Amino acid sequence: MRQRARAGVLTYAALIVLTVVSLFPLVWTAVAASGSNGRLARTPPPLWFGDDLPENLAAAWTDAAMGTALLNTTIVAGTVAAGTVLFSTLAGFAFAKLRFRFKDLLLLLVVGTMMVPPQLSVVPLFMLVAELSWTDRLQSVVLPALVSGFGVFFMRQYLVTALPTELVEAARVDGASGPRVMWHVVFPAARPAMAVLAMLTFVMSWNDFFWPIIALTQSNPTVQVALTGLGRGYIPDQSVIMAGALLGTLPLLLVFVVFGRRIVGGIMQGAVKG
Amino acid sequence: MLSGTTAPVSGPRAERTARRGRTHRWAARWSPYAYLAPFFVFFAAFGLFPLLYTGWASLHRVELTAPTDMEWVGLRNYSRLLTDEFFWNALRNTVTIGLMSTVPQLLMALGIAHLLHHRLRGSTFFRVVALTPYATSVAAATLVFVLLFGRDFGLVNWALGLAGADPVDWQNGRWTSQFAVSTIVIWRWTGYNALIYLAALQAVPGELYESAALDGASRWRQFAHVTVPSLRPTILFTCVVSTIGATQLFGEPLLFNGSAGATGGSDHQFQTLGLYLYEQGWVNLHLGRASAIAWAMFLILLLAGAVVALAGAYRRRTG
Numbered sequence: 001m002r003q004r005a006r007a008g009v010l011t012y013a014a015l016i017v018l019t020v021v022s023l024f025p026l027v028w029t030a031v032a033a034s035g036s037n038g039r040l041a042r043t044p045p046p047l048w049f050g051d052d053l054p055e056n057l058a059a060a061w062t063d064a065a066m067g068t069a070l071l072n073t074t075i076v077a078g079t080v081a082a083g084t085v086l087f088s089t090l091a092g093f094a095f096a097k098l099r100f101r102f103k104d105l106l107l108l109l110v111v112g113t114m115m116v117p118p119q120l121s122v123v124p125l126f127m128l129v130a131e132l133s134w135t136d137r138l139q140s141v142v143l144p145a146l147v148s149g150f151g152v153f154f155m156r157q158y159l160v161t162a163l164p165t166e167l168v169e170a171a172r173v174d175g176a177s178g179p180r181v182m183w184h185v186v187f188p189a190a191r192p193a194m195a196v197l198a199m200l201t202f203v204m205s206w207n208d209f210f211w212p213i214i215a216l217t218q219s220n221p222t223v224q225v226a227l228t229g230l231g232r233g234y235i236p237d238q239s240v241i242m243a244g245a246l247l248g249t250l251p252l253l254l255v256f257v258v259f260g261r262r263i264v265g266g267i268m269q270g271a272v273k274g
Numbered sequence: 275m276l277s278g279t280t281a282p283v284s285g286p287r288a289e290r291t292a293r294r295g296r297t298h299r300w301a302a303r304w305s306p307y308a309y310l311a312p313f314f315v316f317f318a319a320f321g322l323f324p325l326l327y328t329g330w331a332s333l334h335r336v337e338l339t340a341p342t343d344m345e346w347v348g349l350r351n352y353s354r355l356l357t358d359e360f361f362w363n364a365l366r367n368t369v370t371i372g373l374m375s376t377v378p379q380l381l382m383a384l385g386i387a388h389l390l391h392h393r394l395r396g397s398t399f400f401r402v403v404a405l406t407p408y409a410t411s412v413a414a415a416t417l418v419f420v421l422l423f424g425r426d427f428g429l430v431n432w433a434l435g436l437a438g439a440d441p442v443d444w445q446n447g448r449w450t451s452q453f454a455v456s457t458i459v460i461w462r463w464t465g466y467n468a469l470i471y472l473a474a475l476q477a478v479p480g481e482l483y484e485s486a487a488l489d490g491a492s493r494w495r496q497f498a499h500v501t502v503p504s505l506r507p508t509i510l511f512t513c514v515v516s517t518i519g520a521t522q523l524f525g526e527p528l529l530f531n532g533s534a535g536a537t538g539g540s541d542h543q544f545q546t547l548g549l550y551l552y553e554q555g556w557v558n559l560h561l562g563r564a565s566a567i568a569w570a571m572f573l574i575l576l577l578a579g580a581v582v583a584l585a586g587a588y589r590r591r592t593g
Contacts, residue, residue, distance in 0.1 A: 007392035094309035121324030144320035207411040227413035260402035268473035
């Protein structure tokens, strides 16, 4: 490998600008959420924290149903992440290590599913949900999200190199059944990629917008549905709206603080192989 | 598979081995489909079926108030789109916002990837920071940017005022509102694309640079003749993904409008196709017309893809 250039002062200066631009809107959300509504109608606009953060958070929690929304979103994103990881690992293993007819064609189909815009499915999904009386029920946003062509492809790319084919064959010859091979050979080998896929899926599901807006209402919202309600004049108090935005973002920021390195690694890993 | 070629052994043991061999062959033949089944069953139910049924619904008059009541109208939903000024307006806005958000975004992402490719102290910190906007949802980000771009008390206008400029009515101008909406998209996605470029940069073999340096190539020529060609597949990939994302733009223009519904501004100045679909289906309650818009979006995307593919093939042929 060529020795990469050492960063100079200008590089660090540019990266500090990047840091400020990336973080400023989030920090300012907290600034705006920490004062009164009237403070936001002053010139100059507030640039430092006020004293009203607890009250505004409490108001967002109760008036804007952020409490329910956070619980709902945790359930939805958790279920979607678990289901996606399981299904993607099963299918990814088959594509990576097994021989069967139409394999290439089916893999192409999986990749093709990534290109289909969600707009193309909302009308029939809405009819289905209405027919089943699932409006406002969480399964209406969980079930359609369990399919991820990206997830299958991601797991396949990982398992092609990470899981030795001889290991699978050996387990077979020893008479291990399919589920036993999965449990004792495939899952242990796939675990790092499964963790990364789980985090990426959790983030995507947490922020999923278009379909939840249609399938759910303010009486049983996810975070994004509740925030949309806030933005559409549900509550006139801007600082409470910002408190809601803060509450809806903090859990993911926490995930990023703890697992940021692995999420970054996962995105970069998927990029090279994809 | 291996057990299918067992040596000839006699007695009950042989029979057991043979039976196990048959089970194994059967399992080896069919188990791959069992592993694929969950994905394809869910895809058929929640991906393929809705896709096709949207096409079917687009040939009908269907109202949200009675979704099962479908009246065949043939291609009328499509022919109405052709003369619908709001559809063309939304298509134009989708293209202009798409260009305004994608082109600067990818250029900046390349620059940031170049910065991050240096040997750095705290490189993990900067990478995670670059990705934090990606962790912010469309809704949360747009709500903040609405305030920042506020006409009377927004931070952006205040900063412009310090620089001696007049305040801008961001929301009501066509270009200013599209600029603001594009800013939200750029803020959320630049870091993500930068990491993808960074991964590609790290995969460029060092020998390429060494031989280029031996040939006396300058820094800039190395960039133009080694870096860019090596990154070409990645650049193409990010262009495709960003284009697909841009055609679907929905949350930002919906919430940038605040309380005024799904019109995309008082003059529809930032209404995108995604937003127009939502307005037709869930504000005006015409599900059939919404389906036609969805398929029109899909066809436009396929057409764009075909043009790009043809252009690529033509370039390869002419060298």
